[in-house]
Amino acid sequence: MAPLLALRNVSKTFTRGLRSTVVLDDVSLDVRRGDFVGVLAGRRQGKSTLLEIAVGMLLPDSGDVVIDGVAVNMMTKRDRDRLRRSGIGFVRGRAAAAVQTGRVLDHVALPLLSDGATLRQARRAAAETLARVGAADYAYADLRHLSESEQLRVALAQAYARSPRLLVVDELTDTLDLEERNTILGLLQRFAQDDEVGVLITASDPNGTAGCNRVVYLSAGRLRDPERDLAQRLDSPPGDVVPLRRDDDAGTA
């Protein structure tokens, strides 16, 4: 089975003035259905860059990004945006905690409305997802009045309401206390196990990867993957790369 997400020899360098920093150096990573993968890394080691590349928001300087068999870096920005809407849930911990206003239920229902659902359908789906993440109690509250961890649950619900195949969560758990973090990790673990969603998260300490079935480590641009590096198995074939022409419809990929 082709992986849900495959990064192949991905490199990325940021240049600021005369200084350039190699953030990702020949990084390869697979996320399969039902995988719960944690990327552990110190500060400013390229965690967010890796995730932004994985969801097609950012293009690598070299290497391939393949989502569900579709090569993302061959697509137009519009196609990438469409792919991200249809198949990928992306939650940024920090942005989720930023102050927003409005009713929680509507906040979660909004993306479904823009996908073409009726108000009734969208609200019902939103309510179900909120219950799933343990946020049913404050579905009718205003976002402003939620605690940080409650806002994170709502952000998760919003991303999850569209039934993504791949859920990518950046630093979601770093600002939470140990118990809240543990609960959210349990939730993500269930998404992976029960719904066969591929879940990819980042953490800057290993308490944030508890429950992951795979942990990789990003340091000085290099990704250390014990599963890949220690076994040195070369027999697992890379994801099938299907190059897209510019105007192909990739939304259903």
Place this chain on the structure above:
Amino acid sequence: MPIKHAVLGLLVERRGYGFELATRLRERLGTGLSVPNGTVYTSLRTLESDGLAQVAKRVVRGRQERIYFEPTDAGVRAFEQWMDEPMSREPLRGDLFLKFALLDERHLPALREAFERLELECVAELAELSRQRRLAEQLADPVPLTTAATWALEASVVDHLHADLRFVSRTLVVLRRAESQGAIPRAALIESSVAFSANLSG
């Protein structure tokens, strides 16, 4: 050697044979704090020759012989005494630190390779721990003492491993730069300290 006392403690709880004791010890210590079975067998022999444990019975099943041990009265006293003794923290004086402290240019490539291997080992152990660790919601409430002890031990093994991993990663920055350029830009050294310091925020 403290393992000897831990094995004695298991015998005080109830008698047992080598393999069974090794299994029980592994369960109690949780993942990540492993003790090789051989160490348990060695401990049993030492305990016996020190008069702290004795053979309770021998059970022969097929070609296998199980030798059950039980503590002697002196053994029970020795265990209680050990549990009540004051403890100290383990000093940092492993190979890892001493070799790094004493390196010069000649040793750079070999040491860099060794540290790269150590980095991967730490990540592999952390990955295994992440897989095995029970999340809070998977625990019974209230948590029985032995489970709670294992839980707390596992958390400290994770912290320990993470500290090692940070040390190794930070050191690798130094080793790689020194290998390619001879000296390390000050900014790079400071940045590596910040990147791999204990987590303050993100």
